[in-house]
Amino acid sequence: MAPLVRLPLVTDAASRVPAPTIVSRNRWRDVFDGTVPDDWEPTMTVSVIIPAFKSKTLEYTLASLAAQDYPEDLMEVVVLDDGGGEEPVELGEFIPKNTRLIRVHEVNDGWGRSNATDIGIKATTGDIIYWCDSDMILFRDNVRQHAKWGHFIPEAATIGEKAFIEEWDYTPEEVYNKVKAGTIGDDYDRSQLHEHWSKKIYRDTDDLNTSDGRNYSTHMGACATVTRAVYDRTFGQDTRLHLGEDTEIAYQLWQAGAVFIPAHDAIGYHMGPGTVQHQGQLVAWHNDVHFAQRMAIPRYRRKADNRIWEVPLIKVVTEVTQENARYARPSIDRILNNTQTDVHVVLVGPWSKLHDERRRMLADPMNELYLVKEWFRTDNRVIFAEETPQSVFPAPFRVDMPITAELSSESLQAMYVEMDKPWIGAIRYFTPGHDNDEAVTIWNSAVVERARAYVTDERSLEDVVAQIAGFEWHSSEAAQLADLRENEHLDEKVVRVDPETARLREQLREARPPHVPDSAARVVARSLNARTGGRAARIVRGVNRRLGGLPARAVRALRRRLSR
The missing domain is CATH 3.90.550.10 (Spore Coat Polysaccharide Biosynthesis Protein SpsA; Chain A)
Known part of the structure; x- marks a missing residue:
């Protein structure tokens, strides 16, 4: 590899200006480790977006939001009923102060979680956008634990902690009272519940500090936030998607400069198993096709070269x-x-x-x-x-x-x-x-x-x-x-030179002795091929094949001229 040359680009004027506090790569801990001052109080507004499709658990989610310790005047909740008018969702008795219900079919003809979420985000103005599923029970300080990051890191995109519960006998009122009292977390031993796949990634990447943002897929819509300043740099929700839309918007957030942070103290119960928990392979089989078009990284999804993808590398x-x-x-x-x-x-x-x-x-x-x-x-x-x-x-x-x-x-x-x-x-x-x-x-x-x-x-x-x-x-x-x-040959045809072909050419050049008469060359070639276990012949055939038979034709033409 050619030698690396490093030259400073900071000007004299810039060097005298204190560098602002910016997260380098995805090393959020270097800027803010999550510990807030004792007298800290939030000032940023939060818009909680809840798409709901014939949901039977929405009342529990809203009850838990109503019991949050985040200032109620700084939080708004928008529920998007995506049921198309069938089995319309009801908000229930225990709801946050600033709650709105939008029936999607009354707004547009679209359907699906991404479409509903898009409507909700456009209908709100919060400094922080909170994606929340309608089957989540959020612990008392959940919203505060999410939102604090945006106060200290302008590019914060947080991922909350989900514990999956398979059975429950709550009522919405009990959820409200337990969340309000801060005792909802005593009902289950979280160490015995299903561990989400993202936890291993956190362990392997020092809580994403060493990930450079590549593990954007951990930013999932069941309980995740981002500052609107970052979200507004994206194209927004891709309403063409009906699965995996949270991964796609997470990719956009990464490319828009987001800093991904696991908010381990923003805890909630997921009521029932996750989609991927029992259908992981089927979901991946479906999503990978859509992801390949839209996400250039990771590279393994694009299983074909010489293709035109919607989002290029x-x-x-x-x-x-x-x-x-x-x-x-x-x-x-x-x-x-x-x-x-x-x-x-x-x-x-x-x-x-x-x-x-x-x-x-x-x-x-x-x-x-x-x-x-x-x-x-x-x-x-x-x-x-x-x-x-x-x-x-x-x-x-x-x-x-x-x-x-x-x-x-x-x-x-x-x-x-x-x-x-x-x-x-x-x-x-x-x-x-x-x-x-x-x-x-x-x-x-x-x-x-x-x-x-x-x-x-x-x-x-x-x-x-x-x-x-x-x-x-x-x-x-x-x-x-x-x-x-x-270049003196601008009018010549531009041909892609495959590096493997170039390597084979060089090997062939090195393997063939110089200045050997044509008749003797055959003898030498056979001897060389025998000594290399047939490798020399394979190299020659490889070069000939990659160059469309040109070397073989050239050799035959040379023999004809020498035989005259």
Whole structure:
């Protein structure tokens, strides 16, 4: 691997400004460990969103919310009846002060938990959004234990503790009284109840401190919160989903800069088993198809290469002008021919100036732009844009590059690997023929989205990204970059060079002795093949196959010329 070069990006002015308290990576404990001052009182409003489908347990949930110790004037509850008018849910006698009921079928024709939740969130204004299922009994300080995190960490996304109870004989009144008295937790030994799968992840990641946010799937909608400031950076609930919608919005929250925190003191009983508890494999089989389209990480869900996914792993942003348009087609062809195929390209240019009116085609100084537009017209991996996008959300990685930079077939994969494994905030590559301010740069989107809120006149985006997850300079060799303007073969066909093919070529070159006559070469080849147990022959066949039979044809042609 090429040597790593680290250069500080903090300016003199920024270095004199105290760095704001920001969570680095997902290390929330470094900023706030959950211990509040003795005189602390909450000030943030909380909107509790409860979708309900013919629920028989909603009254227990509302009774437990009515008995919370969170200031009632800072909490609102919205119940979404998703039953389509059949078996309408009832709120019951014990409900929080600020409670509303919305019948979904009276608002829109949609259905399902995500659709109902979307309606509820849009109908509220709380500083903190609390997803709550209609089969939860929340302990007395549950809302307070969730909400405190948002007071100290602006990007907080908390996950509460669920204990699954299979049998109960409560009435709503008993739930209210027990929660109010703080004794509801005495009714079951939580150590004997079903342990949710997320607990193991917490143990393995130091309560997500070492997760870098990758374990976003632990943020589940039965009892979870996020600050509205982070939620508003997302696209919101994906109402097309009817299972797994909480995992999908958790992925969005991660890419929007959320900090995931297990709120172990925000305890509640889940009335009955969870969906995954008895149908885990079936649920995963169904959800993985939908998740693969929307979530580029983890990578195992995308079981096919050369596919176009709704949310790509990488978005490359580059700009074309009238002056450099001649480099656009070869540049983007090289991007799209990379071995990392999970890529979209945002091509920024003056596309609105192109028209269908009469013009002198060959004499038009903008003709090359017309040709670029036509060249990529049917490739929906290429997005034509008028302005450089501020964000590529929810794609996890963004590459900014000049149109005159040349990528090899392995460049994007090399950049992704260097960025992803240590989870760096950004890497800028020294780019041949280009100044440092136009060098190829790969950004970690989740880091960038968190950083934006802390950018000031004195502190640049690069500075804040560096503070959150590091900003590094790497050599051009590390990403196999070149100056496209120095390429004398721009008109040649762009061919993806698979790294395995290149490796086989090199092995074949090293295995074959130089300056051996053709007749003797066969003797040497047979001897070499025998000594290597047939390995040499396999290498030769592999190279020949990968190159479409070209080497074999070349050898035959050479023999014919030598035999004349």
